[in-house]
Amino acid sequence: MRYFPLFFDTKAKRLLIVGGGEVAARKLALWRRSEMTITLVSPQLCAELQTQQEGFHWVSRHFDDDLIPGFDGVIAATDDEGLNRRISVLAKQQGAWVNVVDDPGACTVITPAIVDRSPVVVAIGSEGGAPVLVKELRRRLESMLPSSLSPLAKFMAEARYRIPLAQRRRVWERFLSRNGLGFDDQTDARLEQAMEQQAEAGWALLLSAEVDPDLLPLKAAMLMQECDALWFDGDLPKRLDELCRRDAQRRACLPTALAPDQNVLVVASAERYQDWQRQLSGARVIEVGSGWLA
Numbered sequence: 001m002r003y004f005p006l007f008f009d010t011k012a013k014r015l016l017i018v019g020g021g022e023v024a025a026r027k028l029a030l031w032r033r034s035e036m037t038i039t040l041v042s043p044q045l046c047a048e049l050q051t052q053q054e055g056f057h058w059v060s061r062h063f064d065d066d067l068i069p070g071f072d073g074v075i076a077a078t079d080d081e082g083l084n085r086r087i088s089v090l091a092k093q094q095g096a097w098v099n100v101v102d103d104p105g106a107c108t109v110i111t112p113a114i115v116d117r118s119p120v121v122v123a124i125g126s127e128g129g130a131p132v133l134v135k136e137l138r139r140r141l142e143s144m145l146p147s148s149l150s151p152l153a154k155f156m157a158e159a160r161y162r163i164p165l166a167q168r169r170r171v172w173e174r175f176l177s178r179n180g181l182g183f184d185d186q187t188d189a190r191l192e193q194a195m196e197q198q199a200e201a202g203w204a205l206l207l208s209a210e211v212d213p214d215l216l217p218l219k220a221a222m223l224m225q226e227c228d229a230l231w232f233d234g235d236l237p238k239r240l241d242e243l244c245r246r247d248a249q250r251r252a253c254l255p256t257a258l259a260p261d262q263n264v265l266v267v268a269s270a271e272r273y274q275d276w277q278r279q280l281s282g283a284r285v286i287e288v289g290s291g292w293l294a
Contacts, residue, residue, distance in 0.1 A: 002127055003127050005112070007121070010034035011035045013036045013037070013072040014071045015031055015036040015037070015039070015071065016038075016039050016040075016067065016068065016096075017038065017056075017075045017077060018042070018063050018078055018087055019042055019075075019078040020040070020044050020045045021077070022046055023077045023079075023101050024042065024046075024049065024075075024078075027111075028040060028052070029052075032055045032056065033118075036073070037057075038056040038057070039071070041061060041063055041067055042060070043061060045058065063078075063083065063087065068096065069094055071096050072096055073096055073097045073098070074099070075099045075101070076088060076098065076106075084100045084103060085106055088100050088103075088106040097109045104129075112125040112134070113134045113138040115141045115142055117147065117149035118150055120150065120153045122141055148181060148183040155183060155188075156172070159188075159191060162191075163195060170261065171191075172194075175191050178190045178194060199261040201284055202263050202264070203263055203264075203284040203285070204263075204264045204266055204284065204285050204286065205223050205227065205265045205266065206268070206276065206286065207220070207240065207265065207267050208268070208269070209236075209269050210269070211240075213243060221243055223265075223286065224240075224244050224265055225245055227263050228262050228263050228264060229251060229263075229264045230244050230249065230250050230264070230265045231253065231264060231265070231266050232251075232252060232268070233252075233267065233268040233269055233276070234269060
């Protein structure tokens, strides 16, 4: 992964956009959604920019090197490739991040396609190499993610402190299983029901270390995302590790006992399968398919 996706705080940050054409207008329309203070420098503005002169400061002049100091980020969006490259060099020298339109090699950041359900934001990228594919993925996600995600996320952010920290993840899982991704006048009542509901008994999902992750049933892959801990025998296959919850505990040892409501994934070699079964005696064990999947 060359480009690592990050969400950074745009409040009290300064952005310089160089260019006054349609490309600059598209960049401006995107970044105006943020809280950055935006300055656009160009001797002239295209018709689209002339109609949206709010939310940014226009400097009516040609670009000059002395404009860059003091900005946190710079976008070079002119039709002059040489000028764009010079802006990139100057921005890097000043310690600002820089995005150059249609020139990934001159960028320190690239702009992803965005599905905006603020505060839920989905960003999609291809390291600048397949923009049409990214556009298609964005179109599909736009149709899949309801607009109600926005008020739902705001409700959950405000309500999280009503739930004890130790119970929070379990309560939210029960809540979402009842509520789904919608938001209506019953949403709060569904949260109260989830808080009152007794915790379900935990389970252990058994997988062979030799299993092909691409052949796992969908249900098994979904359960792996619900695991609190991952126990494994020997080396943990990277692809199996990637399918598990990122914050699940990883333990290279045999399990001794399960907490009453703990969900675990057990990955072991076929030779050690019986040992793991004995250790989990009395627990609710889920085996993939009709038995041990090797």
